[in-house]
Amino acid sequence: MNTVHFGTFNAERFWRPPDLAELPAVRTGGDAVVATMDELLVAGCASGDLLITRRPLSPAVQQCLAEAEIHFDHRSAANVESPGNRGSVEGHPVERLLLGDRTLAAHTAGCDQVRPYAVLPDTVSLLTHWGRPRQVPSSDVVTRVNTKTWSNTLLQKLGLPGCARVVRSVDELPSAVRDCGPTVVVKDPYGVSGRGTIRISSPGVLRAIQRVLRRQEAEGRRIELLVQPEFSKRCDFSGHLRLDRDGTARFLGVQVMVNHGFRHVGSGPAGPELLSLLDRHGYRDVLAEVGTALAAEGYWGPVGVDSMLLDNNTLLPVLEINARSSLGLLTLLAGRRAAHTGLACHLWQLGLTVGSGRGVEDVVAALRKAQVLYRGGTRSGVLVLGGSSLSEPDGRMYGLSYCVPGDAPLWQGRVVAAVRAAGMRPRYAGHAA
Amino acid sequence: MDDDIEWRVRDVLANVLANVLGSGMTADDISADADLVDEYGLDSLQMIAFLLGIEDTFDVELDYENLRLDHLRSVSEFADFVSNLRAAAQ
Numbered sequence: 001m002n003t004v005h006f007g008t009f010n011a012e013r014f015w016r017p018p019d020l021a022e023l024p025a026v027r028t029g030g031d032a033v034v035a036t037m038d039e040l041l042v043a044g045c046a047s048g049d050l051l052i053t054r055r056p057l058s059p060a061v062q063q064c065l066a067e068a069e070i071h072f073d074h075r076s077a078a079n080v081e082s083p084g085n086r087g088s089v090e091g092h093p094v095e096r097l098l099l100g101d102r103t104l105a106a107h108t109a110g111c112d113q114v115r116p117y118a119v120l121p122d123t124v125s126l127l128t129h130w131g132r133p134r135q136v137p138s139s140d141v142v143t144r145v146n147t148k149t150w151s152n153t154l155l156q157k158l159g160l161p162g163c164a165r166v167v168r169s170v171d172e173l174p175s176a177v178r179d180c181g182p183t184v185v186v187k188d189p190y191g192v193s194g195r196g197t198i199r200i201s202s203p204g205v206l207r208a209i210q211r212v213l214r215r216q217e218a219e220g221r222r223i224e225l226l227v228q229p230e231f232s233k234r235c236d237f238s239g240h241l242r243l244d245r246d247g248t249a250r251f252l253g254v255q256v257m258v259n260h261g262f263r264h265v266g267s268g269p270a271g272p273e274l275l276s277l278l279d280r281h282g283y284r285d286v287l288a289e290v291g292t293a294l295a296a297e298g299y300w301g302p303v304g305v306d307s308m309l310l311d312n313n314t315l316l317p318v319l320e321i322n323a324r325s326s327l328g329l330l331t332l333l334a335g336r337r338a339a340h341t342g343l344a345c346h347l348w349q350l351g352l353t354v355g356s357g358r359g360v361e362d363v364v365a366a367l368r369k370a371q372v373l374y375r376g377g378t379r380s381g382v383l384v385l386g387g388s389s390l391s392e393p394d395g396r397m398y399g400l401s402y403c404v405p406g407d408a409p410l411w412q413g414r415v416v417a418a419v420r421a422a423g424m425r426p427r428y429a430g431h432a433a
Numbered sequence: 434m435d436d437d438i439e440w441r442v443r444d445v446l447a448n449v450l451a452n453v454l455g456s457g458m459t460a461d462d463i464s465a466d467a468d469l470v471d472e473y474g475l476d477s478l479q480m481i482a483f484l485l486g487i488e489d490t491f492d493v494e495l496d497y498e499n500l501r502l503d504h505l506r507s508v509s510e511f512a513d514f515v516s517n518l519r520a521a522a523q
Contacts (some may be wrong), residue, residue: 028501208485
């Protein structure tokens with residue numbers, strides 16, 4: 001059974017209705033990083049699978065993957081013109097670009113199944129073009145079940161803790177904030193990994209948010225926001241399922257997530273203590289109920305449920321439902337593939353400042369020189385995933401650590417030391433502890 | 434340029450870094466000329482927290498739609514920017 005892997009990682013941007021008002025935000029670039037995150041899909045590739053990415057993979061990274069005994073067929077959308085699309089190609093879903101590749105339908109015909117990262121309207125168009133029109137659920141269904149509002153309604157229906165208050169006008173915001181206080185977060189229904197989440201820490205911040213929203217409300221844009229207390233958490237984690245087309249839910253596992261602020265920076269396997277606590281709380285039963293609700297809406301495919309354990313040991317089993325693939329799921333799949341080695345698999349990311357003419361090849365060379373690259377088998381090491389967008393002045397790259405459980409911070413430290421020794425400056429690093 | 438404004442900008446940044454990254458930095462630890470993104474690793478999420486803090490502290494309004502951060506990369510550049518905003522508002 002071989003599979004085609006491709007997809008757009010900022011799916012929420014394309015699911016978001018254009019008439020929805022937006023929280024204050026700044027544009028700091030980063031489009032190239034997100035656009036090339038499809039290179040992380042290699043983590044879920046098995047031998048014989050086809051990976052299609054937006055940009056060509058770096059030869060240095062491909063060599064790393066081969067040395068780690070990860071073999072797959074690869075194509076990229078490089079140099080594919082997508083007719084009728086203006087602006088930077090990085091602003092488009094990769095599926096839209098792939099529509100312009102006349103050879104790809106034939107190339108994918110021999111594969112048994114497709115695994116897009118997320119289902120967008122463009123995904124449905126592409127699969128129809130490939131003669132696979134009904135291999136993913138309807139994009140309308142996927143768009144609906146991926147809103148935080150839908151997750152929140154399900155939470156209320158199931159009587160679970162952690163419900164947010166949904167606000168549909170600027171005037172409702174102050175009372176919602178007051179009721180949820182003292183420290184409150186306000187979330188966009190399509191926010192992801194912290195984008196579209198703001199901590200309201202003072203009356204002045206609330207006033208600034210109201211001012212930005214009121215201007216949009218006056219232009220006729222719709223307000224839909226979720227307001228909830230900022231929880232005092234012990235850890236973030238996610239539960240993963242795969243929903244079959246007939247509604248059968250298969251539990252895949254639990255990943256612990258490391259967040260800086262509200263932003264995901266790494267993930268790794270849950271330890272026995274957490275798994276035992278989740279068993280006592282009937283966590284898997286809750287996930288099964290989520291699966292049933294999604295199936296009733298007409299969804300099938302990968303599901304990641306973001307969850308939280310609070311400082312006082314209260315479990316919030318459902319904070320948000322992602323009806324798509326996720327970084328947690330990709331890490332989990334990579335870990336499964338390495339299960340026979342006895343090593344744990346952790347996803348990490350590294351923000352780097354790099355000089356002129358330097359890129360991911362230099363990172364790979366630095367890690368090779370430090371003798372920390374993973375070579376397959378039972379010896380610990382790190383693997384670089386993608387990173388084709390890394391260039392002057394700064395960027396972000398991802399990797400996996402294969403190591404003895406508990407050693408992830410040690411390997412993260414070795415990565416940082418290796419790139420520093422090679423003259424590159426790490427700005428931040430994240431791993432699953 | 435008003436030293437008091439620069440110090441308060443540093444204080445806002447220190448608070449953001451403390452909230453987001455759990456760092457123990459104070460305003461005294463922050464360099465006026467260090468690059469916010471390069472040196473302190475501010476991403477878009479932390480940047481918005483910083484900007485909202487600036488609005489709250491100085492009672493100024495920022496135009497998020499048209500805000501360009503290319504030339505607002507250090508504490509001292511931000512302090513100049515805030516001084517000009519306040520002067521324009523008077």
